[in-house]
Amino acid sequence: xxxxxxxxxxxxxxxxxxxxxxxxxxxxxxxxxxxxxxxxxxxxxxxxxxxxxxxxxxxxxxxxxxxxxxxxxxxxxxxxxxxxxxxxxxxxxxxxxxxxxxxxxxxxxxxxxxxxxxxxxxxxxxxxxxxxxxxxxxxxxxxxxxxxxxxxxxxxxxxxxxxxxxxxxxxxxxxxxxxxxxxxxxxxxxxxxxxxxxxxxxxxxxxxxxxxxxxxxxxxxxxxxxxxxxxxxxxxxxxxxxxxxxxxxxxxxxxxxxxxxxxxxxxxxxxxxxxxxxxxxxxxxxxxxxxxxxxxxxxxxxxxxxxxxxxxxxxxxxxxxxxxxxxxxxxxxxxxxxxxxxxxxxxxxxxxxxxxxxxxxxxxxxxxxxxxxxxxxxxxxxxxxxxxxxxxxxxxxxxxxxxxxxxxxxxxxxxxxxxxxxxxxxxxxxxxxxxxxxxxxxxxxxxxxxxxxxxxxxxxxxxxxxxxxxxxxxxxxxxxxxxxxxxxxxxxxxxxxx
Amino acid sequence: xxxxxxxxxxxxxxxxxxxxxxxxxxxxxxxxxxxxxxxxxxxxxxxxxxxxxxxxxxxxxxxxxxxxxxxxxxxxxxxxxxxxxxxxxxxxxxxxxxxxxxxxxxxxxxxxxxxxxxxxxxxxxxxxxxxxxxxxxxxxxxxxxxxxxxxxxxxxxxxxxxxxxxxxxxxxxxxxxxxxxxxxxxxxxxxxxxxxxxxxxxxxxxxxxxxxxxxxxxxxxxxxxxxxxxxxxxxxxxxxxxxxxxxxxxxxxxxxxxxxxxxxxxxxxxxxxxxxxxxxxxxxxxxxxxxxxxxxxxxxxxxxxxxxxxxxxxxxxxxxxxxxxxxxxxxxxxxxxxxxxxxxxxxxxxxxxxxxxxxxxxxxxxxxxxxxxxxxxxxxxxxxxxxxxxxxxxxxxxxxxxxxxxxxxxxxxxxxxxxxxxxxxxxxxxxxxxxxxxxxxxxxxxxxxxxxxxxxxxxxxxxxxxxxxxxxxxxxxxxxxx
Numbered sequence: 001x002x003x004x005x006x007x008x009x010x011x012x013x014x015x016x017x018x019x020x021x022x023x024x025x026x027x028x029x030x031x032x033x034x035x036x037x038x039x040x041x042x043x044x045x046x047x048x049x050x051x052x053x054x055x056x057x058x059x060x061x062x063x064x065x066x067x068x069x070x071x072x073x074x075x076x077x078x079x080x081x082x083x084x085x086x087x088x089x090x091x092x093x094x095x096x097x098x099x100x101x102x103x104x105x106x107x108x109x110x111x112x113x114x115x116x117x118x119x120x121x122x123x124x125x126x127x128x129x130x131x132x133x134x135x136x137x138x139x140x141x142x143x144x145x146x147x148x149x150x151x152x153x154x155x156x157x158x159x160x161x162x163x164x165x166x167x168x169x170x171x172x173x174x175x176x177x178x179x180x181x182x183x184x185x186x187x188x189x190x191x192x193x194x195x196x197x198x199x200x201x202x203x204x205x206x207x208x209x210x211x212x213x214x215x216x217x218x219x220x221x222x223x224x225x226x227x228x229x230x231x232x233x234x235x236x237x238x239x240x241x242x243x244x245x246x247x248x249x250x251x252x253x254x255x256x257x258x259x260x261x262x263x264x265x266x267x268x269x270x271x272x273x274x275x276x277x278x279x280x281x282x283x284x285x286x287x288x289x290x291x292x293x294x295x296x297x298x299x300x301x302x303x304x305x306x307x308x309x310x311x312x313x314x315x316x317x318x319x320x321x322x323x324x325x326x327x328x329x330x331x332x333x334x335x336x337x338x339x340x341x342x343x344x345x346x347x348x349x350x351x352x353x354x355x356x357x358x359x360x361x362x363x364x365x366x367x368x369x370x371x372x373x374x375x376x377x378x379x380x381x382x383x384x385x386x387x388x389x390x391x392x393x394x395x396x397x398x399x400x401x402x403x404x405x406x407x408x409x410x411x412x413x414x415x416x417x418x419x420x421x422x423x424x425x426x427x428x429x430x431x432x433x434x435x436x437x438x439x440x441x442x443x444x445x446x447x448x449x450x451x452x453x454x455x456x457x458x459x460x461x462x463x464x465x466x467x468x469x470x471x472x473x474x475x476x477x478x479x480x481x482x483x484x485x486x487x488x489x490x491x492x493x494x495x496x497x498x
Numbered sequence: 499x500x501x502x503x504x505x506x507x508x509x510x511x512x513x514x515x516x517x518x519x520x521x522x523x524x525x526x527x528x529x530x531x532x533x534x535x536x537x538x539x540x541x542x543x544x545x546x547x548x549x550x551x552x553x554x555x556x557x558x559x560x561x562x563x564x565x566x567x568x569x570x571x572x573x574x575x576x577x578x579x580x581x582x583x584x585x586x587x588x589x590x591x592x593x594x595x596x597x598x599x600x601x602x603x604x605x606x607x608x609x610x611x612x613x614x615x616x617x618x619x620x621x622x623x624x625x626x627x628x629x630x631x632x633x634x635x636x637x638x639x640x641x642x643x644x645x646x647x648x649x650x651x652x653x654x655x656x657x658x659x660x661x662x663x664x665x666x667x668x669x670x671x672x673x674x675x676x677x678x679x680x681x682x683x684x685x686x687x688x689x690x691x692x693x694x695x696x697x698x699x700x701x702x703x704x705x706x707x708x709x710x711x712x713x714x715x716x717x718x719x720x721x722x723x724x725x726x727x728x729x730x731x732x733x734x735x736x737x738x739x740x741x742x743x744x745x746x747x748x749x750x751x752x753x754x755x756x757x758x759x760x761x762x763x764x765x766x767x768x769x770x771x772x773x774x775x776x777x778x779x780x781x782x783x784x785x786x787x788x789x790x791x792x793x794x795x796x797x798x799x800x801x802x803x804x805x806x807x808x809x810x811x812x813x814x815x816x817x818x819x820x821x822x823x824x825x826x827x828x829x830x831x832x833x834x835x836x837x838x839x840x841x842x843x844x845x846x847x848x849x850x851x852x853x854x855x856x857x858x859x860x861x862x863x864x865x866x867x868x869x870x871x872x873x874x875x876x877x878x879x880x881x882x883x884x885x886x887x888x889x890x891x892x893x894x895x896x897x898x899x900x901x902x903x904x905x906x907x908x909x910x911x912x913x914x915x916x917x918x919x920x921x922x923x924x925x926x927x928x929x930x931x932x933x934x935x936x937x938x939x940x941x942x943x944x945x946x947x948x949x950x951x952x953x954x955x956x957x958x959x960x961x962x963x964x965x966x967x968x969x970x971x972x973x974x975x976x977x978x979x980x
Contacts, residue, residue: 334584
């Protein structure tokens with residue numbers, strides 16, 4: 001497949017018509033009756049029809065259900081009702097968000113065809129806001145990966161260059177938004193799985209504060225790190241989606257209590273007088289491409305030019321993030337994925353006794369990356385190794401929170417690259433897991449700390465592909481974080497190769 | 499059992515782990531009903547089935563009951579966390595059990611046996627129950643079964659596991675401990691105490707050591723005892739087995755052993771070498787459980803009357819030691835209200851206690867059921883006390899009242915136990931005295947031994963229907979008045 005650099009007139013990343021509208025514009029049009037949800041949906045479905053075979057953003061396109069839902073939204077408007085903040089907005093859901101009666105597979109053979117009997121809290125919230133689910137987005141199996149190549153249904157391709165990966169694990173969600181299949185998408189971020197694909201696909205991706213968005217109905221990878229967040233083509237759209245999905249949920253014990261102010265209503269204030277720290281350790285992290293480094297420097301200078309106070313800051317413990325993450329996440333995953341044993345649902349391979357059945361089911365059902373992490377995590381939790389591995393990794397986490405707290409005593413937000421590189425070719429890193437893991441070196445610290453972070457597109461690399469920069473904030477710092485992200489968005493260069 | 503069989507050479511060291519199903523309305527982490535005996539797999543939802551994406555939310559009532567248990571066991575309520583205990587088994591929907599591990603809600607404490615001995619409590623922690631597996635074919639064990647059926651109604655039912663210190667030194671004491679604990683659990687409203695329905699399940703750790711030694715020998719954990727009787731038998735068997743191993747110069751292997759009720763022996767389930775590594779780690783889906791001081795204080799203040807206190811009350815009323823057998827029997831059987839009724843009616847509480855511990859306890863049905871009314875019982879005690887019924891008559895009347903109900907006057911009348919009036923008894927005494935002038939002379943001169951002679955004569959003359967205490971009193975009065 002040949003590359004289709006972004007910004008050219010043809011190709012899956014070149015948007016036009018209703019598919020180029022923002023979520024805000026669609027919702028405003030549908031709520032006022034100027035646009036019909038059905039028309040908006042049909043244009044998006046036409047685009048899916050045109051490009052999905054090349055992109056493979058979806059494990060499942062739910063066109064019929066979406067048409068029925070769009071008709072309901074239009075009927076509600078006709079009846080004088082307000083269908084909600086996201087009225088008629090097409091959304092893609094990462095295929096690890098439970099959807100009642102609709103297959104939810106985590107891109108794994110072990111859950112092929114499994115239909116949950118319930119909706120995830122975020123799915124209910126999106127529906128209640130009038131959004132139209134158009135499909136279940138492809139992903140790395142059980143969210144383990146950074147390229148969406150570890151999928152039982154095959155890889156997703158980057159809409160900006162079909163020969164390249166979209167990033168991962170929420171690659172299908174990022175690609176769907178970049179390709180105009182949907183105006184919004186939901187993904188999940190355990191170590192960068194929203195932000196890294198957002199960066200590689202040239203869209204906005206938000207990893208909220210741990211506990212801001214309910215995890216009920218999110219199929220768990222690493223429970224203490226997982227967080228659901230939105231993909232959008234603008235900061236304002238991402239803020240709108242975040243407002244819809246955030247809030248306390250009594251079904252999730254780790255959900256933060258209390259009311260949280262709207263982030264969308266805080267936008268439009270610019271970055272003037274805000275203090276922005278550029279994280280020294282991440283700017284020079286292992287494997288950092290010069291064009292990505294340069295983009296971050298440009299972003300910092302651009303912010304300074306709008307009146308922000310920009311300085312370099314040291315957050316020493318982020319260097320241990322990757323190591324700590326690869327203890328904690330696999331350890332939790334090894335336990336979370338134990339339930340896929342062939343007894344109650346999903347794939348079952350028979351055996352002569354129960355142990356054989358477990359072993360043959362899991363051997364057939366899980367892909368190699370999932371097996372690798374289950375083994376890693378099982379080992380890390382084993383008697384005699386717990387303190388040295390899992391215990392120590394948790395201490396790194398505490399240390400990292402302390403370092404961030406210190407940084408935030410002098411800065412409102414921090415700045416770093418999102419991914420060390422732009423989108424890499426399909427297959428480039430599948431044989432080298434450690435190289436793949438390095439994709440998340442800049443995003444992991446926010447997950448370990450439980451803090452929010454957003455990736456926004458900031459120009460292109462030498463290859464003409466999107467570069468993302470990351471804005472980090474302290475817990476519940478989404479309003480100021482998105483305020484700075486929006487200021488960056490306003491000054492970001494568009495599309496030309498560096 | 500020990501000392502007779504082995505001389506004084508060995509002593510048994512026992513620690514018990516009692517799993518108590520909490521009597522909550524719903525399960526530990528979801529809203530499904532916590533009920534026993536329903537059709538299989540009706541009380542289930544995404545959470546207790548461990549479906550992908552589901553999350554646990556802790557049941558406040560379970561915490562309340564756990565705090566009550568802790569308060570009753572003099573434990574320290576503390577900020578606690580949950581862990582995951584990882585192992586594969588089809589009755590566990592998530593293939594891990596959420597359980598408290600090294601930071602339990604209740605730490606330390608003690609339980610006082612009826613004998614007055616205190617048994618240390620290590621902890622009483624919260625955990626979830628598993629489902630129930632039935633293996634069909636192949637002798638009922640999973641690896642030989644043709645197929646297995648799983649019922650998840652029980653999965654996620656709240657449990658409190660109470661772990662004792664190794665302070666228990668005999669099978670009898672172990673049974674006393676479980677009975678006392680059961681009484682406490684029922685008194686706090688935490689449990690229905692039904693061992694036969696699995697509401698209470700007991701595992702025990704047994705080791706032996708040379709008598710007088712302070713060592714803690716290698717222990718074996720015994721599982722699968724479903725009654726107090728099998729608990730006692732299993733401990734006795736296991737202690738004897740270990741003594742035999744050690745006396746023969748061998749070493750006891752640390753292992754889990756399965757009690758086989760029909761064979762009357764324990765056998766090895768798995769040894770330590772092949773023991774599961776449960777890979778415990780803190781449950782990331784739950785937050786720290788920190789009951790407020792107010793909550794803990796309220797629980798303590800509202801704790802019902804516990805068996806030890808009830809024993810003290812009965813003992814005080816009957817003027818006997820709290821550790822005496824009749825007191826513990828009466829409290830264990832929940833008959834102490836009858837002692838209180840006797841006290842209320844100004845009847846003899848000591849007599850009431852004896853009648854309850856002997857006659858009533860012996861007449862209760864298997865389920866502890868009876869038809870005895872409290873006021874009626876108190877009236878019966880008074881009648882016996884006043885001599886309107888002899889002891890033998892009172893016992894007969896009581897047995898009928900336990901089995902059928904009714905008042906003592908009516909039952910005694912039905913049995914033809916005409917109370918011998920004071921005048922009639924006086925006439926009999928007079929006859930006996932007149933008939934035996936020589937003996938009367940000696941008694942009148944102060945020889946009290948002759949009282950027994952006259953009482954015997956009265957008893958014979960009345961066919962056992964006389965109140966002999968009243969007869970003694972008449973004799974004394976006649977001597978004093980002559």
